Amino acid sequence: MDIQSFLQSGLLESYALTQCTPEERKLVEEMLQQHPEARAELEAIELALEQYAQTQAVVPPAEVKDRIMQEIDSASPPMTTRLNSSAGRLLQAAAVLLLAAATYFWMQQRTAEQQLEASRQQSLALQQQIQECSSNLATQRAIVELLRDPKIRPVKMSNQINPAAIPSYVFNGDPAGPCKISVDVASLPVQPAGKYLQFWAIVNKAPVSIGMIKIDSLNGIQTFDCNPNAEGFAVSIEDNPNGNAAPTTVLMFGLQG
Amino acid sequence: MLRFAHRTKPMHTELIQGLQRQDRNALSKLYDMYSSALYGVVLRIVQSPELAQQVLQDTFLKVWRNSGSYDSSKGRLFTWLLNIARNTAIDATRTAHFRNKQKTEGTESLVSRPGNDAINPDHLGVREAVNALDEKYRTLIDLIYFKGYTQEEVAEETGIPIGTVKTRLRYAMNELRKVFGETNALAFLMLAEAIRQVLK
Incomplete structure (x- = not known):
């Protein structure tokens, strides 16, 4: 088809109005490629239609444009957002790494703390042992001091409930000096709750209360005012923390030698 | 052109x-x-x-x-x-x-x-020209160009024979191109743009 008959054919109008068959469309597009006149003619036809469309224009509400722009912004993030998101991923990785490191160090610290606590407990136990040892040593020294003192008369106290048990000693001071009587408390058996030990002097074969014995491992020797007329001594088990007028159960008993 | x-x-x-x-x-x-x-x-x-x-x-x-x-x-x-x-x-x-x-x-x-908020063609100085286009040609262009009807569908819808539809469409397109000649078109585009800016 030559260009003049093509321009007269009405095919360009049909093409502009999308009325062409696929074969017609193929022909029109070939002519458009080959003939600038055909392109100019199509431009003129389309321009006329476009102007006509403009006379029928209606301004859409502004929110339509807002919605479109929002949609494209959310659908295709710009370069900066993509950078941000990769920075975000980097941050996320860093956070995970940091968390892992924190967990590792926390566990390390926890182990260290546990070890430290165990050491502390051990040290505490050792301290207690040392304290006990030094207290025992002090008691033993005090006892040795008492034994060496010629003015002190030791009285061997035998266990009345369990005769096989280690005897305890009462150290009676010199009646001439400032009279004191010491009890080797550490060697006395520990009493259950609600049971108390009362210390007695035997005067004229009758018990006379000297006072209550305080069982205390740190205080190995307890000293009382002496009774110069004592023939012997006794320790009894009582229910009353302040003691009773007469011994209930005699635990230890010894006569002055 | x-x-x-x-x-x-x-x-x-x-x-x-x-x-x-x-x-x-x-x-x-x-x-x-x-x-x-x-x-x-x-x-x-x-x-x-x-x-x-x-x-x-x-x-x-x-x-x-x-x-x-x-x-x-x-x-x-x-x-x-x-x-x-x-x-x-x-x-x-x-x-x-x-x-x-x-x-x-x-x-x-x-x-x-179109509704009241249509750009008034009066302002564009082309209303008379558009009106000069006979109603029957405008309807034809509306159905085909705006609504995507095929010429056969237009014939079916309006009861006008297909041959008449084709002849009228050719005539309508020629008239439209006379209305929106090159000078008119450029003026129209500029005015339409100006009005859009005002309406924004």
Whole structure:
């Protein structure tokens, strides 16, 4: 088809109005490629239609444009957002790494703390042992001091409930000096709750209360005012923390030698 | 014609290149230039402002996503845009809801006039010219160009023989080109743009 008959054919109008068959469309597009006149003619036809469309224009509400722009912004993030998101991923990785490191160090610290606590407990136990040892040593020294003192008369106290048990000693001071009587408390058996030990002097074969014995491992020797007329001594088990007028159960008993 | 065609191209070339490299400003500009004309057409097809707005939105999103498929050697940008808008609008009318609505309203609304917020052609100095185009030619262009009817469908719809439809369409196109001659068209474009700026 030559260009003049093509321009007269009405095919360009049909093409502009999308009325062409696929074969017609193929022909029109070939002519458009080959003939600038055909392109100019199509431009003129389309321009006329476009102007006509403009006379029928209606301004859409502004929110339509807002919605479109929002949609494209959310659908295709710009370069900066993509950078941000990769920075975000980097941050996320860093956070995970940091968390892992924190967990590792926390566990390390926890182990260290546990070890430290165990050491502390051990040290505490050792301290207690040392304290006990030094207290025992002090008691033993005090006892040795008492034994060496010629003015002190030791009285061997035998266990009345369990005769096989280690005897305890009462150290009676010199009646001439400032009279004191010491009890080797550490060697006395520990009493259950609600049971108390009362210390007695035997005067004229009758018990006379000297006072209550305080069982205390740190205080190995307890000293009382002496009774110069004592023939012997006794320790009894009582229910009353302040003691009773007469011994209930005699635990230890010894006569002055 | 040739002179005008070449004068309008650089602006469009820039727009198209912007769209094709996904520059949102290009889409924004395109919307400002063509949304009213497209909305007018879409409104005529779907007959509902809500649906027309949805169609317009979908149209511009399709344009954004498929900007690479536009080939300037095959026609003007507006023709491409109008085809997308028209097809989107026709697809939207295929919903059951729309069919029901159409049945009750009848075919009369198919050639209805645009609403009050249409750009008044009076301001553009072309109203008389458009009016000079006989109603029967305008109806023909409306059905084919705006609503995407085939000439056979127009014949069926209006009861006019197909041969008469083809003859009238040729005549209508010639008249339209007389109305929107080169000088008129340029003045029209500038005025339309000025009015859009004022209405914004």
